[in-house]
Amino acid sequence: MKGELTKKKVRRIKVDLDKCNGCRACELLCSAFHAKPRFSSINPARSRIRVVTDEINDEYVPIRATDYTKAGCEGRRVYTINGKEYSECSFCGSVCPTRNLFKDPDTGLPLKCDMCEDDPPQEEPLCVQACSLNALTLEEEEVEEEVVEEVKPGEMELGLRSLIDRYGMQKLADTFARMSQKS
Numbered sequence: 001m002k003g004e005l006t007k008k009k010v011r012r013i014k015v016d017l018d019k020c021n022g023c024r025a026c027e028l029l030c031s032a033f034h035a036k037p038r039f040s041s042i043n044p045a046r047s048r049i050r051v052v053t054d055e056i057n058d059e060y061v062p063i064r065a066t067d068y069t070k071a072g073c074e075g076r077r078v079y080t081i082n083g084k085e086y087s088e089c090s091f092c093g094s095v096c097p098t099r100n101l102f103k104d105p106d107t108g109l110p111l112k113c114d115m116c117e118d119d120p121p122q123e124e125p126l127c128v129q130a131c132s133l134n135a136l137t138l139e140e141e142e143v144e145e146e147v148v149e150e151v152k153p154g155e156m157e158l159g160l161r162s163l164i165d166r167y168g169m170q171k172l173a174d175t176f177a178r179m180s181q182k183s
């Protein structure tokens, strides 16, 4: 059955690799925005954007965290852009076990870019605001989409899933049982 068509504004962050110089201001502002309380601390490990850096080859690739994945992929392609070679991983925002990116430094839980969701929303995402070289720019487009009811896993579900992957179901169940006995 076809759903209703509605117009929706889609926001994307465009990356210009030639302009990025690896200053990491984007990481700092993103991590400060997501600190609790907001702007109380700066820790790039908490940032939802990280700059994959290869100084010898003068390569800087800002990538934003996307989805949590239980296993690393087999893809190890190499891309050549403007005469420079980049590994496939340099462009991947997945939170995967083969590298230590996009995991909350305190809890180990996966981080994900939320386009700085806030109420009211940010006029420009914080990483875009931080980038004085315009390596990151915001693009907005209005698209039509069909309204389909979809149940997405919430943050809590994603967090639980990654804890189960790390510690196993039985260990978590035992921990919860112990906690409920104490309370």
Ligand code: SF4
Pocket: 019, 020, 021, 022, 023, 024, 025, 026, 027, 051, 060, 062, 130, 131, 132, 133, 134, 135, 136
């Ligand atoms: S702030 Fe801009 S130039 Fe600096 S690292 Fe981030 S994307 Fe690159």
Ligand code: SF4
Pocket: 029, 030, 047, 048, 049, 064, 065, 112, 113, 114, 115, 116, 125, 126, 127, 128
């Ligand atoms: S859009 Fe916001 S949440 Fe996403 S990487 Fe940029 S600053 Fe971080």
